[in-house]
Amino acid sequence: MDLIGYIFNTFLIDPLVNLFVMFTALTGNAGLAVIVVTVLIRLATMPLTFRQMHTQRMMAAVAPRMQEIQKRYKDPRRRSEEQMKLYREAGISFQGCFSSMLLQMPILFALYRTFSLAVGETPEALIKVSERLYSWSYLRESMPLPADFLWLHLGRPDPLFIPVLVAATTYVSQKMATMPPVDERQRAQTGMMNVLMPLMFGWFTINLPSGLGLYWILSGIAQMVIQYAYVGGGPFNWRALVGLSQEPVLPRAMEVRQAQQEKVKHLGRAEEEAAREEPQPQAKETGRRRRRYASGRRRGRR
Amino acid sequence: MFHVKQRPVLSLPKGRLALILGVFVLAALLSGCAGTVGSRGWAPPVRTDDELLVSTGKGRLDSLDADTYEGLWRFPNQWDLSGAAGRLSGIYGPPVVNADGVVFVGDYNGYVYAFRPADLSRTTEGEPPAASFKLSEKIIGGVALDEASDTLFVAAGSSLYAIRADDLVARIRDEKASVTVARLFKAGGEIWSTPVLASGKLLVSSLDGNLYAVDARSGSQLWRFSAGKSLASTPVVSGGVVLVGGFDGRLHAVDLDSGDEAWSFTASNWVWSRPYVAGERVYFGDFDGNLYAVDLDSGDEAWSFTASNWVWSRPYVAGERVYFGDFDGNLYAVELSSGTLAWKASLGRGAIRGSPVITAGVVVVATEEGWLLGIDPSSQAKRWEKELDASLNGDLVADGETVLIAPSGCVTPAGTEEKVYYASVDAATGELRSASGVC
Secondary structure (H helix, E strand, O other), X not given: OHHHHHHHXXXXXXXXXXXXXXXXXXXXXXXXXXXXXXXXXXXXXXXXXXXXXXXXXXXXXXXXXHHHHHHHOOOHHHHHHHHHHHHHHOOOOHHHHHHHHHHHHHHHHHHHHHHHHHOOOOHHHHHHHHHHOOOOHHHHHOOOOOOEEOOEEOOOOOOOHHHHHHHHHHHHHHHHHOOOOOOHHHHHHHHHHHHHHHHHHHHHOOOOOHHXXXXXXXXXXXXXHHHHHHOOOOOOOHHHHOOOOOOOOOHHHXXXXXHHHXXXXXXXXXXXXXXXXXXXXXXXXXXXXXXXXXXXXXXXXX | OOOOOOOOOOOOOHXXXXXXXXXXXXXXHHHHOOOOOOOOOOOOOEEOOOEEEEEEEOOEEEEEEOXXXXXXXXXXXXXXXXXXXXXXXXOOOOXXXXXXXXXXXXXXXXXXXXXXXXXXXXXXXXXXEOEEEEOOOOOOOOEEEEOOOOEEEEEEOOEEEEEEHHHHHHHHHOOOOOOOXXXXXXXXXXXXXXXXXXXXXXXXXXXXXXXXXXXXXXXXXXXXXXXXXXXXXXXXXXXXXXXXXXXXXXXXXXXXXXXXXXXXXXXXOOXXXXXXXXXXXXXXXOOOOEEEEEEOOOOOEEEXXXXXXXXXXXXXXXXXXXXXXXXXXXXXXXXXXXXXXXXXXXXXXXXXXXXXXXXXXXXXXXXXXXEEEXXXXXXXXXXXXXXXXXXXXXXXXXXXXXXXXXXXXXXOOOOOXXXXXXXXXXXXXXXXXXXXXXX
C-alpha cells in the first residue's frame, strides 16, 4: 500500500499540485487555475473517455443480440464463445474499456485531491501544499494562493449557489446521457436517478470548500461537452431537459444508437443462417457436449 | 379472475440499488476522506502561577494543577456555551490570563472567549457561563492583552480588533451585556500572527506582504513596511528594531519608530521561523534548510549553516551553541562563534516543527510523529527517547527541569488499556508525566 501511495503521490498528485500552483501564479487567480487545470486534464483524458463511452454505447446496442444468444445456446461454453465473437465483431474491447476506466479514475481522483489540498485555508494546509512543491522559487513565491474568485472564497463553503450549480450541472449532464426508456420500470428508475444523484451531489457540496464545488461544476460541464461531441452535435431538446418530452435531450443520440444497432444487427447472423441450414449436426454436437459436460460433472462428484 | 402482480413504480432491482449506494459512498468518501486539510492549532502550553494551560485536543483547552497535574477544568466542555460558539475548531495562539484570573482565548472559528475558572467552584447549578464574541473571520494568531488600557487585541481574518476586556468579562455574567469592539485596522490580506504591543504601537504582519504599525488607541496606521510577499510569522522586537521573516525569502529589520527598513537579509527560501535574538545576533531558519546568524546592527551575515531540510522551528540558543531541528528529523548543534557543526543527531523520528529547549543539561526535542528525545548537548548521545503516538507540533516550554509539551491528543501506552494525556517530561530522566482527568 505504501508503494501505491508513493506512486500515486509522486506521479499524480505532486505534478498536479505544482501545475495548479503554476497556473494560479500565471493567472493570478486560483479559480481560473481550477478551470484551466480541469479543462486540460479533461482534454488529455478525452480519448479515454470517448473509448469508454463508445464501449458502453455498443454494449447497449448489442444487448438485444446478447439476449438472443442466451436463449439460443444452452451450452455455457458455446454461449460464451458466441458472446465473445459478437463483442469482437462489434469492436467491443473489455480490456480497452477497463484500461480507460483504470487510467481515468486515479487521474480524476488525484485532480479532486489536488484541489482539496490546494484550496485549504488553514496554516496546516499551506504547509501540506508547500511540502509537495518542486524546488522552483516561482512556485514558492506564489504561495499562499489567492483564493478569491467571483463571489467565492475557494477555501470556504458557499452553501447557496455552488450546491445549486453542482446539482444543476449533474442533472443536465445526466439527462444528456439518458436514452429513452424501453418500459415503465426503466422510466421510473431513470427518473429517480436523474433526480436523486444531483440532489445528493448538491447536498455534499454544502459544507465543502467552494473550490471543490467549482471543480464538480466544471467536471459536469466537461461531461456535457464530451457527450455533445460524442453524438456529433445537432439540436438540443430543451423540452426533454425539463421533463416535458420523452425524447432524448440530444436527438442525435437516437440516430447514433440506431446506427449502432443497425451495425450490430447482422453480426454473427451468417453463422446462424448456416447453422439453421444444418440443424442436425448442431443439435448433435450440442447434445454431445451436454452429455460430456454432464458426465464430467458426475465424474467430478466422485 | 386474474390477479395482476404490480411492481411499485419506485422499486429498484439489486444492480440499480447497488449503483445508487455506490455513488453515495463515493460521494461521501470524496467529500469526507479527501476533504481539505482542517485546522488543529498548535498553541504551546502556558504556565501561570499555579496552573498549566494546554490545548489537549482540537478546539479544547485544559487546565492542569501545576504541581499535581490534576485536570482542573476543560474549556468549552464545562462551560455554558450554546450554538456555534460552543464548537471550537483550533487554537493556534496561546491563551492569556488577566490579574483577576479571567482567561481570554481566540479560536479558528472566529470567536473570542472570556471565562473565569473560579466560577466552576462557585456555580452550584449547571455549568458556569462564558462570554463569547464573534468576530468576522478566523483567528489564527493569538490574543494580546493590554491590562493598562483594559484592551484585548485580536486579529481575525484581515482585520485587527480592539475589544474592551471589561465588557467581555461583564458578558460572562450577562450574556446580553454590550461589548465595545472597534475594528482598529484592516490589512490587505489575512493576519496569521499575534499582535505585538511595543511602545504604544501594535505591530501586525499580514499575508498581504506588509508589516503594519498601528496606534493602539486610535487605530490609525503609523507606518507600513512592504516586504512584497506574505509575512506569516509573528514579529520580534529587539531594541528599536522589528524583525520579521517573509515568503520573499528575507528577514527584514524595520525601524520601530519610522517603519524604514534598517536592513534586509536575503535567505534562499521562505522564512517562517520566528527569529531568536541572542547578544548581537539574530538566528533564524529558512525553507531551504539553512540556518543564518546575522548581525543585528548591520544585517551582515556572520555565518550560515545548511541542514538537510526545512527549518521551521525557532532556533534555541544556550551557552556557546544554537540548537535547531529540520523537517528530516535531524537535530543540529552549531557553534555560535563560527557556525561550524558541533554535532548532528539524525533522529529519524519525523519532522521537527517545534522549538527545542535545554534544561537540566539536556536538549529536549519533539517530533511530528510523536517522539520526545533527550540529547546530551556535549556528546550528542541520546539520553532517552519516548514515543507518545500523538503529534507534537508546538514549541516546547521549559519549566524548571521539566519540559511542558502539548501533544495532539490522548494516547494508550503499550501494555495498558487506559488512555493518558502526557503533559510534561522530565528533562534529565525522560520520565513522562501524565495529567489526570483529561482523557
